[in-house]
Amino acid sequence: xxxxxxxxxxxxxxxxxxxxxxxxxxxxxxxxxxxxxxxxxxxxxxxxxxxxxxxxxxxxxxxxxxxxxxxxxxxxxxxxxxxxxxxxxxxxxxxxxxxxxxxxxxxxxxxxxxxxxxxxxxxxxxxxxxxxxxxxxxxxxxxxxxxxxxxxxxxxxxxxxxxxxxxxxxxxxxxxxxxxxxxxxxxxxxxxxxxxxxxxxxxxxxxxxxxxxxxxxxxxxxxxxx
Amino acid sequence: xxxxxxxxxxxxxxxxxxxxxxxxxxxxxxxxxxxxxxxxxxxxxxxxxxxxxxxxxxxxxxxxxxxxxxxxxxxxxxxxxxxxxxxxxxxxxxxxxxxxxxxxxxxxxxxxxxxxxxxxxxxxxxxxxxxxxxxxxxxxxxxxxxxxxxxxxxxxxxxxxxxxxxxxxxxxxxxxxxxxxxxxxxxxxxxxxxxxxxxxxxxxxxxxxxxxxxxxxxxxxxxxxxxxxxxxxxxxxxxxxxxxxxxxxxxxxxxxxxxxxxxxxxxxxxxxxxxxxxxxxxxxxxxxxxxxxxxxxxxxxxxxxxxxxxxxxxxxxxxxxxxxxxxxxxxxxxxxxxxxxxxxxxxxxxxxxxxxxxxxxxxxxxxxxxxxxxxxxxxxxxxxxxxxxxxxxxxxxxxxxx
Ligand SMILES: Nc1ncnc2c1ncn2[C@@H]1O[C@H](COP(=O)(O)OP(=O)(O)OP(=O)(O)O)[C@@H](O)[C@H]1O
Ligand SMILES: [Mg+2]
Numbered sequence: 001x002x003x004x005x006x007x008x009x010x011x012x013x014x015x016x017x018x019x020x021x022x023x024x025x026x027x028x029x030x031x032x033x034x035x036x037x038x039x040x041x042x043x044x045x046x047x048x049x050x051x052x053x054x055x056x057x058x059x060x061x062x063x064x065x066x067x068x069x070x071x072x073x074x075x076x077x078x079x080x081x082x083x084x085x086x087x088x089x090x091x092x093x094x095x096x097x098x099x100x101x102x103x104x105x106x107x108x109x110x111x112x113x114x115x116x117x118x119x120x121x122x123x124x125x126x127x128x129x130x131x132x133x134x135x136x137x138x139x140x141x142x143x144x145x146x147x148x149x150x151x152x153x154x155x156x157x158x159x160x161x162x163x164x165x166x167x168x169x170x171x172x173x174x175x176x177x178x179x180x181x182x183x184x185x186x187x188x189x190x191x192x193x194x195x196x197x198x199x200x201x202x203x204x205x206x207x208x209x210x211x212x213x214x215x216x217x218x219x220x221x222x223x224x225x226x
Numbered sequence: 227x228x229x230x231x232x233x234x235x236x237x238x239x240x241x242x243x244x245x246x247x248x249x250x251x252x253x254x255x256x257x258x259x260x261x262x263x264x265x266x267x268x269x270x271x272x273x274x275x276x277x278x279x280x281x282x283x284x285x286x287x288x289x290x291x292x293x294x295x296x297x298x299x300x301x302x303x304x305x306x307x308x309x310x311x312x313x314x315x316x317x318x319x320x321x322x323x324x325x326x327x328x329x330x331x332x333x334x335x336x337x338x339x340x341x342x343x344x345x346x347x348x349x350x351x352x353x354x355x356x357x358x359x360x361x362x363x364x365x366x367x368x369x370x371x372x373x374x375x376x377x378x379x380x381x382x383x384x385x386x387x388x389x390x391x392x393x394x395x396x397x398x399x400x401x402x403x404x405x406x407x408x409x410x411x412x413x414x415x416x417x418x419x420x421x422x423x424x425x426x427x428x429x430x431x432x433x434x435x436x437x438x439x440x441x442x443x444x445x446x447x448x449x450x451x452x453x454x455x456x457x458x459x460x461x462x463x464x465x466x467x468x469x470x471x472x473x474x475x476x477x478x479x480x481x482x483x484x485x486x487x488x489x490x491x492x493x494x495x496x497x498x499x500x501x502x503x504x505x506x507x508x509x510x511x512x513x514x515x516x517x518x519x520x521x522x523x524x525x526x527x528x529x530x531x532x533x534x535x536x537x538x539x540x541x542x543x544x545x546x547x548x549x550x551x552x553x554x555x556x557x558x559x560x561x562x563x564x565x566x567x568x569x570x571x572x573x574x575x576x577x578x579x580x581x582x583x584x585x586x587x588x589x590x591x592x593x594x595x596x597x598x599x600x601x602x603x604x605x606x607x608x609x610x611x612x613x614x615x616x617x618x619x620x621x622x623x624x625x626x627x628x
Contacts, residue, residue, distance in 0.1 A: 097540075
């Protein structure tokens with residue numbers, strides 16, 4: 001059993017816009033253990049999203065090493081990364097990013113579409129249970145547009161969980177929600193974490209960050225040591 | 227089921243766009259199918275017509291005649307071709323059958339049934355040279371022709387309309403009020419190379435036709451057949467010379483025209499070929515434009531659905547998953563359009579073929595061609611947008627304001 005789920009060593013990211021290059025991440029080192037609940041905070045433009053993209057295998061670092069669940073992933077092909085995203089990661093976005101024409105239940109099942117095993121009746125039952133648990137048992141047939149922001153984010157959480165991921169990644173999960181919905185969502189996060197799911201969350205909001213077990217603050221492309 | 231909903235639900239999300247994108251394909255496929263059906267049908271039609279106008283048959287037609295669209299069109303009425311011309315031609319060696327022809331409209335009546343049809347004045351060799359089979363009765367006798375006997379052979383349709391299922395042989399009918407005795411009935415022949423319905427006619431001796439019925443001293447044409455097809459040009463030459471001498475005309479002001487089956491066939495196949503090449507190209511062009519329409523709309527759709535594509539990728543879809551999804555969408559759209567187009571095309575063929583007097587065929591060949599072409603064009607139409615879709619970067623999802 002690997003104890004450390006995420007190990008980032010000297011991760012840098014440089015954006016090249018025409019002739020101007022801009023280093024956003026300047027040698028990030030981070031270790032996240034299984035079962036952790038980490039909040040990453042920092043000013044706007046400090047590189048939080050950039051870092052989360054790299055951890056989430058949606059983007060590649062310019063240099064440095066990234067070991068996810070015991071496997072060096074910084075040199076893998078796009079295909080292999082897609083496979084790992086599907087099996088090991090769950091995403092929750094600020095803007096929910098549900099597919100507008102699909103129902104809540106269909107949105108939740110979407111990740112399983114990209115598994116060889118396909119979608120079984122059992123999976124459908126599991127998806128319904130997840131939605132029920134998140135308080136959406138009576139809205140499984142609803143389209144995203146028919147749901148409130150908080151409800152949409154809960155559908156997104158169910159979608160992130162359906163594939164039984166090792167790591168849940170969330171970029172400003174409460175950024176588009178009012179304070180009541182925000183509290184509901186973050187409480188779900190805490191519950192999930194208590195059940196053993198590892199979470200890395202980016203947030204501006206100190207009230208939200210309070211729920212995490214550990215907080216890291218990013219500034220000028222590096223974590224501030226406390 | 228759920229799997230396909232998850233894959234292609236986005237396709238049916240915007241129905242108006244779906245319909246717009248298939249219209250081009252529908253038009254393309256329907257016209258392709260319809261045109262090809264006409265082409266096939268025209269081929270069969272020409273073959274059938276040539277059968278009733280064999281390669282050994284020749285026509286001498288009074289006046290200046292042009293063969294246009296396979297039809298011999300007499301440009302003016304000429305009265306200089308006489309029965310005696312036919313008699314002279316009979317002397318030429320190598321001619322098998324020969325018949326003077328005078329044709330005109332006639333009102334035919336039996337009891338209370340009246341109809342207007344074509345009266346063909348011919349001799350006893352005519353139905354042999356045209357290879358018209360008789361279903362009832364007999365051919366004219368030479369004596370009947372020479373003896374101005376009022377006897378008639380009915381076309382198939384004329385018999386049906388005048389007599390129904392009753393036996394017409396020996397009955398007296400009236401042609402332009404003159405009594406004729408029915409001696410025979412022709413079998414079903416159909417439309418011949420001159421585009422006339424050979425079932426809608428009555429044959430009578432030409433002697434009676436020009437004297438008693440129409441009261442003229444000329445004939446309209448002379449039909450003849452040769453014993454040996456290889457001699458047909460030679461005989462054509464002889465006829466030409468002979469008639470020019472008799473009519474005292476030169477090549478320039480000739481008052482008759484000789485038409486061979488070959489001439490008709492040549493013009494016919496040529497026009498059919500030009501026509502079918504033209505329509506094939508035009509309809510393939512239609513299909514191409516339709517396919518381009520699908521490409522354009524799919525590209526638009528990919529741009530609009532970048533978020534969906536990004537989500538799928540973030541959730542673990544590989545480039546090839548997205549590529550196939552969108553390729554399948556394009557192919558589906560084209561196939562749907564193709565299917566509707568084929569149905570419309572078949573319907574069109576069933577309606578328009580009989581309307582234009584073309585033989586009714588079930589256009590199996592054209593259907594297969596159209597289907598294959600549609601699939602090919604669907605793939606072509608889908609490649610670019612699908613490729614574009616597969617390259618969408620899921621990073622966009624985490625960008626602000628997205
Ligand atoms: N694709 C890109 N090309 C160039 N520069 C980029 C790109 N993406 C991000 N940046 C820049 O990198 C810096 C960090 O961006 P990032 O989105 O990671 O910030 P953030 O900490 O998530 O900010 P916020 O709190 O506003 O979401 C910003 O200055 C941004 O302008
Ligand atoms: Mg951000």
